Amino acid sequence: MSKVASWFKTHRVAIREYLETKNPSCKPPHEWWVVLMLVEDVSAATTATFKQLQKDDTLVSRQRQAIANLRTRYKDYVKANGPLSSGQREYIDIERDDVSSNDFYSARVADMTTFLEDMGGFVSNRMQHAGQASMENLARNLSKGLLNLIAGLDEVVAERNSLNGVSSDVLPPVLPHELVTLNGRDFTAIVRAQRERLAARWVPISAEATMDYIETEFRDLKNAYRNETPLRNALDGTFPGTSSVESDFSILKWEIDIHRMSLTDFSLEGVMHARQFKLLQKLTF
Structure with a gap:
């Protein structure tokens, strides 16, 4: 759909002139062009987001952020409000506003017309030729569709469970620049929630000691973040999934070409396999 809409948008003037000259029975109405231009704009934003999600080096946290950015962009189109609380829904004017099917988002129909x-x-010329009554009805329908699209993005998650279904668990922050934003209470709650999974790698008699060690490490990280300016600047400038090896390790003063990268990947893979060797030996088939 995106490619088709983009083609029509690119050649819209020539197509319009041809249709006006030939006047075929299949000539679309003015409203059709308005819908087409909106669909092209919406699909272009969606396609750009999909490309971000499909990158091999995109972390799950960045995937969630990309989806959130797409939702925010659509909300800005019509200045949509939401998610709405039950109290806010009571003040919606159905004559002036439109609401998503799940009642979580609302927007003024006039804002869709403005957009x-x-x-x-x-588009403005097509709207004028379509007439005010027709455009009011079209704007309401388009607003409703866009609000439903925004609400639908709330249900899109990057995580999958073991059955390849949508996981209800939110991935905890694990990267240093994410951990420094947590307070001690929230960090402890996260570790406790993941304790069963983490304990599989702990020695049973030292589980409590390991918990205490993890919390001590977290406090040391927080203190270092507050007191050491180079560390704070490095963490504040971190953008997961976007930095390159050369930018992160520029102190090496040389670039890693494809052959050196292959050697790096091979050695790293060897280390990872070596660390799991004892565990792999215990597997039975």
Whole structure:
């Protein structure tokens, strides 16, 4: 759909002139062009987000952020409000506002009309030819569809469970620049929630000692973040999934070409396999 809509958008003037000259029975109405231009804009944003999600080096945390950014972009189109609380839903004016099917998002129909007019002269001309009554009905339908799309993005999650279903668990923060934003109470709650999984790698008699050690390490990280300016600057400038080896290790003063990267990957893979050797020996088939 995105490619088709993009093609029509690129050649819209020539197509319009041809249709006006030939006047075939299949000539679309003015409203069709308005819908097409909106679909192209929405699908272009979606396609860009999908490309981010499909990158091999994109972390799950960045996937969630990409989806959240897409939802925010759609909300900005019509200045949508939401998610709405039960109290906020009571003040919705159904004559002026439109609401998503799950009642979580609302927007003024007039804001959709404004957004369509801002798309340029081609769309504005089509709106004028369509007439006010027709455009009011179309704007309401488009607003409803966009709000449902926004609400649907709330249900899109990057995590999957063992059955390849949607996981209800939110991945805990694990990277240093994420951990320094937590307070001690929240960090302890996260570790306790993951204790059963973590304990599989602990010696049973030292479980409590290991818990205490982890919390001590966390406090040391927080203190270092507050007191050591180079560390704080490094963590504040971290963008997962976007930095390169050369930028992170520029002190080495040389670039890693494809052959050196292959050697690095091979040695890293060897280390990972070596660490799991004893565990792999215990497996029975």
